[in-house]
Amino acid sequence: MPRSTPRPATGLKPPATPLTAEPTLDITPAPPRTLPAFTPVPRKCQRFDGWTPERQRGFIEALADTGSPKHAARAVGMTPEGAYLLRRHPEGEEFRQAWEAALALGVERLEDIAMERAIHGIEVPVYSYGKLVGTRRVFNDGLLMFLLRNRAPHRFAADSLHNLDAATQSSLARLKREWRAEWDAEQEAARAVDSDKVLASIDAKIDRMRKAQHDSMSPETRRLWDAYQRSHSEDKKGYTMPWDEDQGDE
Numbered sequence: 416m417p418r419s420t421p422r423p424a425t426g427l428k429p430p431a432t433p434l435t436a437e438p439t440l441d442i443t444p445a446p447p448r449t450l451p452a453f454t455p456v457p458r459k460c461q462r463f464d465g466w467t468p469e470r471q472r473g474f475i476e477a478l479a480d481t482g483s484p485k486h487a488a489r490a491v492g493m494t495p496e497g498a499y500l501l502r503r504h505p506e507g508e509e510f511r512q513a514w515e516a517a518l519a520l521g522v523e524r525l526e527d528i529a530m531e532r533a534i535h536g537i538e539v540p541v542y543s544y545g546k547l548v549g550t551r552r553v554f555n556d557g558l559l560m561f562l563l564r565n566r567a568p569h570r571f572a573a574d575s576l577h578n579l580d581a582a583t584q585s586s587l588a589r590l591k592r593e594w595r596a597e598w599d600a601e602q603e604a605a606r607a608v609d610s611d612k613v614l615a616s617i618d619a620k621i622d623r624m625r626k627a628q629h630d631s632m633s634p635e636t637r638r639l640w641d642a643y644q645r646s647h648s649e650d651k652k653g654y655t656m657p658w659d660e661d662q663g664d665e
Contacts, residue, residue: 450479451516453509456501466493466501474498475513482521526562533559534595559591 453475455468470491477487488495502511536554540547632640 450475451513453513456504456507456510466497471510475517478517479520482518482525529558530562531598533562534591534598
């Protein structure tokens with residue numbers, strides 16, 4: 416059979432990537448937010464049970480953790496009405512700015528909670544004839560799409576959950592698996608850090624107790640105790656475990 420005649424060049428460049436390539440997401444993480452340093456609102460009467468500078472700073476930190484002025488005020492033993500009075504104070508400009516920054520951090524925490532529920536789902540009780548027989552995990556794909564539309568609007572703003580093509584659905588499933596793995600790794604790392612902090616706190620407390628006991632000794636008792644510690648250390652240096660002696664005989 417005759418060979419086909421090659422077509423003349425048209426000057427068009429081939430596509431940089433295959434048309435069947437899996438779509439990717441370009442999600443640039445936002446820079447981490449921090450609480451600004453601020454000058455506490457001055458008070459006419461410096462009462463120990465009032466809005467001291469320490470309580471004002473504690474309120475802002477609690478507001479960043481909870482996102483709720485009511486819970487933040489209760490965390491420092493004050494009322495939310497007093498917090499709003501501080502916010503309206505003529506000299507409370509820096510306090511108001513810190514308040515807004517703390518609320519922004521609180522919203523980020525709510526986003527994290529929403530992402531956790533979208534990825535891991537929530538436990539829903541199951542009843543049979545009025546009795547609780549177990550639970551089942553329910554996933555909310557609508558919540559996941561809402562988060563995607565807000566974090567990657569250029570990719571998901573025009574799409575809907577029911578009109579996604581097969582390639583986008585595959586990409587969504589892959590991202591869900593990756594985010595779940597990243598979330599589990601972050602939670603595991605956080606638990607490890609918390610365990611280390613607890614152990615370090617216990618060790619520090621034991622050291623303080625030993626120091627307090629040592630300081631409470633009389634000079635003679637302290638001298639005898641220090642001598643005992645030195646003698647005990649010397650004994651440990653020259654002590655050989657029984658199984659070490661057996662190995663030496665061999």
